[in-house]
Amino acid sequence: MKQAYLDNSATTRPCEAAVEAMSRCMREGYYNPSSVYKSAVEVFRELRNARERLLAPVRGEGCELIFTSGGTEANNLAILGAVGRMRDRQVLAVSAVEHPSVRAAFDALADQGHDVRVIGVDGEGQLKWDELERVLADGASLVSCMQVNNETGALLDARRLHSVVNGRALIHVDGVQGYLRVPFDMRYADLYSLSGHKLHGPKGIGALIVKKSVRLLPRQLGGGQENGLRSGTENTPGIAGLAAAVAEMCALGADMPAELMAKKLRLIEAVRSAVPDVLVNGPAPEVAAPHIVNLGFPGVRGEVMLHALEGEGVYVSTGSACSSKKLKVSSVLTAMGVSPRTAEWAIRFSLSPHTTVEEIDYAADRIGALYDQLKRFQRR
Numbered sequence: 001m002k003q004a005y006l007d008n009s010a011t012t013r014p015c016e017a018a019v020e021a022m023s024r025c026m027r028e029g030y031y032n033p034s035s036v037y038k039s040a041v042e043v044f045r046e047l048r049n050a051r052e053r054l055l056a057p058v059r060g061e062g063c064e065l066i067f068t069s070g071g072t073e074a075n076n077l078a079i080l081g082a083v084g085r086m087r088d089r090q091v092l093a094v095s096a097v098e099h100p101s102v103r104a105a106f107d108a109l110a111d112q113g114h115d116v117r118v119i120g121v122d123g124e125g126q127l128k129w130d131e132l133e134r135v136l137a138d139g140a141s142l143v144s145c146m147q148v149n150n151e152t153g154a155l156l157d158a159r160r161l162h163s164v165v166n167g168r169a170l171i172h173v174d175g176v177q178g179y180l181r182v183p184f185d186m187r188y189a190d191l192y193s194l195s196g197h198k199l200h201g202p203k204g205i206g207a208l209i210v211k212k213s214v215r216l217l218p219r220q221l222g223g224g225q226e227n228g229l230r231s232g233t234e235n236t237p238g239i240a241g242l243a244a245a246v247a248e249m250c251a252l253g254a255d256m257p258a259e260l261m262a263k264k265l266r267l268i269e270a271v272r273s274a275v276p277d278v279l280v281n282g283p284a285p286e287v288a289a290p291h292i293v294n295l296g297f298p299g300v301r302g303e304v305m306l307h308a309l310e311g312e313g314v315y316v317s318t319g320s321a322c323s324s325k326k327l328k329v330s331s332v333l334t335a336m337g338v339s340p341r342t343a344e345w346a347i348r349f350s351l352s353p354h355t356t357v358e359e360i361d362y363a364a365d366r367i368g369a370l371y372d373q374l375k376r377f378q379r380r
């Protein structure tokens with residue numbers, strides 16, 4: 001059966017270079033980077049090279065990079081670590097459409113007595129800048145916003161965020177869905193999170209990029225690895241795999257985002273010609289991230305469409321992978337003002353630079369055929 005994997009924001013298939021690098025690291029370079037003999041020092045050097053490789057694409061040369069177990073831990077360390085170094089009760093700002101790994105960290109801080117303010121978004125998923133301005137005027141010390149929304153592809157205007165904040169608060173950007181697919185510059189953030197398995201690297205590895213001036217309270221104590229900020233013997237195979245995946249993504253060249261956008265627009269056009277009523281939830285596709293689009297199929301519940309597509313070898317999701325099993329309407333779409341009924345029809349399509357035109361055309365063809373069948377059973 002033909003297949004189309006269009007769930008790359010849930011996870012991506014590790015590239016051959018990542019698999020190779022990991023297996024080489026486990027077979028030959030398995031030494032502990034904290035050991036002092038030559039082979040171990042070589043592994044330590046590889047870690048340093050990996051850090052440089054990850055920092056360069058976001059112009060983070062002067063920053064520190066802490067390897068973590070993924071995006072969740074990077075987000076937790078950024079938020080809980082930064083606030084952990086602050087005194088007294090803080091005013092904190094977080095956008096209404098963040099990933100649970102950010103939301104839950106702020107919930108924990110609210111439980112500890114901090115004044116957490118949720119900044120709303122408009123129908124395009126853009127921050128309500130006037131709300132942010134008010135929270136900053138009240139003395140907010142940390143602002144957290146994602147670079148690319150995992151459900152809608154809405155993009156953060158990081159330059160504007162930086163200029164609105166104007167040095168009054170630390171800025172944390174969750175770059176898990178943006179890193180290497182949408183350009184970013186560490187000039188605009190103090191803390192930036194990324195994850196390996198979203199960009200054809202392995203699962204269980206990610207990183208937090210931190211400006212040198214920012215002080216964090218470590219959340220994992222022990223041997224003092226990662227500059228004392230994340231103890232535990234480093235996941236050297238994971239790091240090797242991540243560095244290889246980053247190298248491969250970078251080698252795709254400067255045209256990659258535009259090519260990815262062209263594929264996404266092709267998907268939307270092909271779906272629209274098969275299903276003229278299709279809705280786009282979120283920003284206009286041309287001004288969103290090049291790899292994510294959220295479409296609504298009127299009258300057909302997202303999970304019904306998802307499982308029907310699965311039967312045809314087309315893999316998508318109804319929202320973020322972590323929340324899609326909970327069978328409730330997306331809080332991201334709700335925050336954008338999408339009605340619960342419309343939100344029920346949502347399907348997220350997420351591409352990778354390796355998504356083929358054949359996959360896109362096959363998926364659109366199957367969607368058209370299934371929609372015609374499924375809408376006959378729609379609830380009236």
Ligand SMILES: Cc1ncc(COP(=O)(O)O)c(C=O)c1O
Pocket residue numbers: 009010069070071072073075099101146148149150174176177195196197204206320321322
């Ligand atoms: C925006 C965003 N942040 C954080 C995460 C968590 O990353 P990880 O799976 O590496 O813990 C995800 C994963 O879906 C995500 O989409």
